[in-house]
Amino acid sequence: MFYREAGDFKTSYRDDGQTFPIRFDRYRYYAVLVFGFVVLPFLLNDYWTNAVFVPFLIYAIAAIGLNILVGYCGQLSLGTGGFMAVGAYACYKLTTAFPDVNIVFHILGAGIVTALVGMLFGLPSLRIKGFYLAVATLAAQFFLVWLFNRVPWFYNYSASGQISMPERTVLGIPVTGASVAPWAGYLVCLVFAVALAWMARNLTRGSVGRRWMAIRDMDIAAEIIGVNPLKAKLTAFAVSSFYVGIAGALFFSVYLGAVEVGEAFGIQKSFAVLFMIIIGGLGSIFGSFAGAAFMVVLPVMIKLVLVDTLGWPTDLGAHIQLMVVGALIIVFLIAEPHGMAQLWRLTKEKLRLWPFPH
Amino acid sequence: MKKTLTTLTLAAGLLAGVPAMADLVMPSLSYRTGPYAANGIPFADAYADYFTLLNERDGGIGGEKIKLVECETGYNTEKGVECYESTKGTGALLYQPLSTGITYQLIPKVTADGIPMLTSGLGRTSAADGKVFKWVFNFPANYWDGASIMVKYLLSENNDSLKGKKIALLYHNSAYGKEPIRTLQDLSKKYGFKLSLIPIDAPGQEQKSQWLQVRRERPDYVLFWGWGVMNPVAIQEAANIRFPMDHFIGIWWSGSENDVKPAGAGANGYKALTFSGVGDGFPIYGDLKKYVYDAGKAAGAGDQHGTILYNRGLYAAMLTAEAAKKAQELSGHARITPAEMRDGMEALNVTEDLMAKDGMPKFGPAFQVTCANHGGSGQAQVMQWDAKAAKWNVITDWIQSDSSVIQPLIDADAAAFAKENNITPRDCK
Numbered sequence: 001m002f003y004r005e006a007g008d009f010k011t012s013y014r015d016d017g018q019t020f021p022i023r024f025d026r027y028r029y030y031a032v033l034v035f036g037f038v039v040l041p042f043l044l045n046d047y048w049t050n051a052v053f054v055p056f057l058i059y060a061i062a063a064i065g066l067n068i069l070v071g072y073c074g075q076l077s078l079g080t081g082g083f084m085a086v087g088a089y090a091c092y093k094l095t096t097a098f099p100d101v102n103i104v105f106h107i108l109g110a111g112i113v114t115a116l117v118g119m120l121f122g123l124p125s126l127r128i129k130g131f132y133l134a135v136a137t138l139a140a141q142f143f144l145v146w147l148f149n150r151v152p153w154f155y156n157y158s159a160s161g162q163i164s165m166p167e168r169t170v171l172g173i174p175v176t177g178a179s180v181a182p183w184a185g186y187l188v189c190l191v192f193a194v195a196l197a198w199m200a201r202n203l204t205r206g207s208v209g210r211r212w213m214a215i216r217d218m219d220i221a222a223e224i225i226g227v228n229p230l231k232a233k234l235t236a237f238a239v240s241s242f243y244v245g246i247a248g249a250l251f252f253s254v255y256l257g258a259v260e261v262g263e264a265f266g267i268q269k270s271f272a273v274l275f276m277i278i279i280g281g282l283g284s285i286f287g288s289f290a291g292a293a294f295m296v297v298l299p300v301m302i303k304l305v306l307v308d309t310l311g312w313p314t315d316l317g318a319h320i321q322l323m324v325v326g327a328l329i330i331v332f333l334i335a336e337p338h339g340m341a342q343l344w345r346l347t348k349e350k351l352r353l354w355p356f357p358h
Numbered sequence: 359m360k361k362t363l364t365t366l367t368l369a370a371g372l373l374a375g376v377p378a379m380a381d382l383v384m385p386s387l388s389y390r391t392g393p394y395a396a397n398g399i400p401f402a403d404a405y406a407d408y409f410t411l412l413n414e415r416d417g418g419i420g421g422e423k424i425k426l427v428e429c430e431t432g433y434n435t436e437k438g439v440e441c442y443e444s445t446k447g448t449g450a451l452l453y454q455p456l457s458t459g460i461t462y463q464l465i466p467k468v469t470a471d472g473i474p475m476l477t478s479g480l481g482r483t484s485a486a487d488g489k490v491f492k493w494v495f496n497f498p499a500n501y502w503d504g505a506s507i508m509v510k511y512l513l514s515e516n517n518d519s520l521k522g523k524k525i526a527l528l529y530h531n532s533a534y535g536k537e538p539i540r541t542l543q544d545l546s547k548k549y550g551f552k553l554s555l556i557p558i559d560a561p562g563q564e565q566k567s568q569w570l571q572v573r574r575e576r577p578d579y580v581l582f583w584g585w586g587v588m589n590p591v592a593i594q595e596a597a598n599i600r601f602p603m604d605h606f607i608g609i610w611w612s613g614s615e616n617d618v619k620p621a622g623a624g625a626n627g628y629k630a631l632t633f634s635g636v637g638d639g640f641p642i643y644g645d646l647k648k649y650v651y652d653a654g655k656a657a658g659a660g661d662q663h664g665t666i667l668y669n670r671g672l673y674a675a676m677l678t679a680e681a682a683k684k685a686q687e688l689s690g691h692a693r694i695t696p697a698e699m700r701d702g703m704e705a706l707n708v709t710e711d712l713m714a715k716d717g718m719p720k721f722g723p724a725f726q727v728t729c730a731n732h733g734g735s736g737q738a739q740v741m742q743w744d745a746k747a748a749k750w751n752v753i754t755d756w757i758q759s760d761s762s763v764i765q766p767l768i769d770a771d772a773a774a775f776a777k778e779n780n781i782t783p784r785d786c787k
Contacts, residue, residue, distance in 0.1 A: 045447075046443050046446070046447075047443040047444055047447065050439055050440070050443045051439070051440040051443050051444065055436065149531055149557075149559075159483075159536065159537065159539070159540050159771060160458075160462070160482070160533035160534075160536050160537055161532070161533055161536045162459075162462050162533045164462065164466075164778070166778050166779060167779070167780070177466060177779075178466030178467055178469060178470035179470045255439075256435060256436070256439065256463055257463060257466060257467075258462040258463045258465075258466075259435075260435070260459050260462075260532055260533050262531060262532060262559060262560055263434075263435060263459050263532060263560070264435060264436075300440065303430075303440075307429075307430070308444070313390075314388065314390060314428045314429060314430035315390030315391050315395075315399075315430060317430065318390070318391040318430040318432060319391060322391075
């Protein structure tokens with residue numbers, strides 16, 4: 001009834017190509033943005049920020065990054081944890097070397113450093129494909145973690161090998177360190193997440209994204225119609241790593257504040273982000289958000305219901321949570337291999353016809 | 359979908375959210391799942407059982423019941439943050455995370471929120487400097503004490519000379535395992551032994567290459583900083599290459615029944631440090647049996663009583679309870695705040711009499727906490743595993759660490775932390 005194109009006349013190509021062609025969708029999108037930027041900062045307390053929203057936004061950025069590589073360009077990668085570590089350590093080295101420069105620039109700088117490292121490890125993708133590439137990126141994962149553990153320069157020779165984030169401010173308001181107001185850390189992550197998602201959406205529907213998708217669908221055909229695989233694959237690795245690097249920098253600086261590379265950026269992080277995009281939907285920006293929300297919120301929700309509300313033993317809650325998350329992953333893979341994004345797409349199709357289906 | 363999930367969580371949060379401000383709230387960031395569960399369970403059980411005992415026998419502390427809020431971290435730092443944020447609003451008096459990684463994360467947070475944290479024998483060593491780390495305590499001993507005590511013990515075994523000896527440090531490749539390196543390097547300079555470092559990446563189920571290195575280098579002694587599944591594997595590997603077990607010494611986290619039993623007779627003679635009592639021969643076990651176990655109120659499966667890590671949990675809970683009593687005494691009222699709890703911890707004086715009164719005579723070292731010294735006395739004992747009798751035997755008296763080596767290191771590290779975080783050290787007179 002409300003959810004349809006009828007009556008919403010497009011008079012230019014620009015209007016015709018917009019992300020949300022349906023008026024209702026557009027307003028819903030604005031409403032979510034307003035809610036996120038204006039309403040939520042007033043409602044959040046420490047718990048909701050640090051346990052739910054900040055990790056959700058950071059994982060969403062990482063998931064978008066990985067989705068660009070895996071979902072749009074078809075290059076399977078298991079190096080996400082390692083690239084997040086590059087972002088975190090780059091951010092740490094930059095901010096301790098230049099404490100007076102605004103942290104936002106350091107986070108962007110960390111993204112650029114990670115993009116360069118990602119391109120380096122993306123080079124083998126020109127020769128190897130599929131599972132073999134996954135193994136090559138797995139090597140990157142282990143190599144990078146080993147490197148940050150092995151070379152004391154990366155952690156400024158601290159006794160424990162941990163890196164800890166000193167307090168940094170944006171416009172005079174602390175956004176990292178201990179005395180961060182809940183809304184400040186949240187807003188920094190939100191700005192990055194929205195800006196990066198907006199950029200990713202526009203990249204993927206432009207010529208760059210089309211080249212990626214051509215490579216994904218059939219690389220030989222793409223080459224024949226004039227897509228340069230070297231450029232397409234390396235740009236995908238660069239952009240993807242840039243996103244993942246920013247996620248890693250935020251993960252370290254805003255979210256955790258102190259990081260140990262093996263524990264925080266191990267192989268399980270690579271898998272977690274990969275699960276997010278598989279559950280959320282490969283090749284979909286919305287899917288990245290949905291997958292991140294699923295993987296961050298579900299465990300917290302299960303814990304809140306079983307342990308805090310029903311008073312079950314904590315270990316039982318933790319075990320059930322593992323089982324439920326695992327079972328849901330399998331259910332999704334069988335019942336809806338295209339992920340939550342596909343469910344959302346189907347819902348929209350149904351909504352368009354509602355309440356008078358054929 | 360995102361929105362639905364968010365609303366669902368918000369609804370669930372509202373159900374759970376209302377904090378109970380009554381009672382003395384003691385959060386327990388435990389880990390009963392994950393790769394370190396075997397070590398986390400006994401500690402968590404004991405921590406809960408001791409407070410149950412106080413509630414049942416004495417009606418709490420100073421007439422106030424103790425409410426234990428348990429939260430599962432899985433030894434994972436992200437879940438640790440979630441646990442901290444979800445429990446701090448409940449009036450939490452003291453955090454004991456039992457994880458060095460989580461400790462590092464919580465140090466700035468507890469400092470900002472004004473809640474004390476106790477990391478007995480773990481965490482950041484320089485937290486012993488109370489002038490810089492106002493809210494963090496790590497009595498009765500820390501990793502650098504442990505390293506020094508091991509070297510001192512080896513000195514006593516070798517007629518006070520380690521010149522030309524080769525000592526290998528086998529360690530968990532993380533913040534926890536790297537802690538003793540700096541101290542051991544200084545000690546190697548002082549005593550002229552050769553130190554070699556052999557890291558094991560967590561979780562450490564596979565240590566063939568490390569033990570090959572041990573075989574190649576033929577160290578006289580191997581010091582061990584392991585945790586979790588890494589411990590039994592290392593002891594098994596040492597037995598496999600026939601490394602003399604009495605030359606293999608673990609830190610207090612690498613010496614529990616879980617670690618030595620899998621290697622069977624091969625583990626006989628393995629040594630480890632401890633700063634808490636060994637065995638179940640203490641009077642407190644009578645009370646625990648009467649008020650907790652037989653009343654069916656024991657935490658967990660109840661199969662851990664008397665083990666090393668269970669005793670360490672009891673010890674941690676005892677120190678907590680004594681600090682709370684001290685805080686009540688100082689503040690003059692029973693319902694203390696976290697800030698008063700901190701004052702109580704700083705005024706804590708653990709004497710032989712006090713431990714005996716709690717049914718735990720000679721359970722730990724006697725020590726006194728002061729404003730400047732949050733690290734206690736820095737004493738530990740050496741114990742040795744008797745595989746035939748399947749029990750640990752304490753083989754030395756309390757050994758005092760070498761503070762002339764450790765104190766300058768603590769001062770330097772604390773000063774670096776203070777500078778990094780713009781903290782002006784307190785004046786402790």
